[in-house]
Amino acid sequence: MATSGANNPSIRKFIDVQKALKGASYPASKQELLKVAKQNDADEDAMEALAALADDEYANPAQVSKAIGNEG
Template sequence: MANNPSGGSNSMFIDMQKALKGIDYPADKQTLLDTARSNGASEEVTNALDALPDQEYESPAAVSKAVGQES
């Protein structure tokens, strides 16, 4: 069972952290999206961020947790 169907999410979280590199927290959803796009984020990452509730996020962990709840 090495192929977990949701296993792709781990690489998405890594991509997301790369996309959000340099961001100052707390950050709102639009800032997350703008930063991710500026950093060349994949469509998967920008779609995941776009699906988040419109609120402030205190840390990278808070963003990852919110993305995990939305997927």
Template sequence: MAKVNPIDVQKHLKGLDYPATKEDVIKHAEKNGADEELKALLQDLPDEEYAKPTDVNKAIGQVE
């Protein structure tokens, strides 16, 4: 899987209310037009609550 740009991730998560669950993150990214690669990556995130946008980016870095 190719690396995803953290700025691109945050573009798709703009407006998401934190804390957010994995499911919240995925649904919000889909609503904002995330491509299949990003959606697949988000599906691989740990099933936890994310307190802030940087927590999502850190989790993505661990699954990439």
């Protein structure tokens, strides 16, 4: 009974955000993550998800995903 992540908006958001952050250096601040996402032509959903993050420093992509999940 496996479900496809493509139909789950929050999983799709995680994937979009991680794609948007390709090449980011960690640790990274929220502003640095937004800058990388913009350079990667991130879609509006990914940019909104990143913009909603707390103004913290993120140690790795997993920490970013966790923070986005907490926003959901």
